[in-house]
Amino acid sequence: MIDNGRVEESNLHRQIIFDTADCGRPKAEAAAKRLRALNPSVKINALDSELSAENTRTLLAEHTLALDCADNFPARRAVNAGCVALGLKYVYGAVYRYEGQLAVFDPAHGACYECLYPETGDERAGACEQCGVLGSLAGMIGAACAAEAIKLVAGMKETLEGRLWLFDALTYEGKIINLRRNPGCKICREL
DSSP, rough: BOOOOOGGGTTTOOOOOOGGGTTTTTTHHHHHHHHHHOOTOOOOOOBOOOOTTTHHHHHTOOOSEEEESSSHHHHHHHHHHHHHHHOOEEEEEEBBBBBEEEEEEEEETTHHHHHOOOOSSSSTOOOHHHOBHHHHHHHHHHHHHHHHHHHHHHOSOOBBBEEEEEEEEETTEEEEEEOOOOOOOOTTTTT
């Protein structure tokens, strides 16, 4: 678990692993403490660190799967680049206002995050603190990310691999889009 943020009261509606007593504490440390209290036999490595293009490969190197639940584009791009370089599958989840997204990327067999969202230069557009997020939607997408991760670890074939699920929490409508590798993608085109 990697996060360099601090728990803030303004985030508690969508980051339900924390409570007001955690405000000001490092998120990774507070989340790990809560998860250990729920299940002391779980091994959790919590890093109060920023995920970046420079450290992602090292941090992911010993793992078989990554969950990208980042709330910013630079971290998402770092996870993507690291997973592509290491050949790791990863589960991607994101929320924006009332919309949720979920996908499973397998760099060896299809599109990556950069194929879906090429870098535009305006990476701050759409940040949670600017646009807001329906708090319960974050929990819904987080639970769906966990389900996809469990299915991947268990070797189940019925995953969202190579597909993107778009969910609208206002209408409860959703759709699934098949993803294709962009032949001009600067991250995965060499695979």
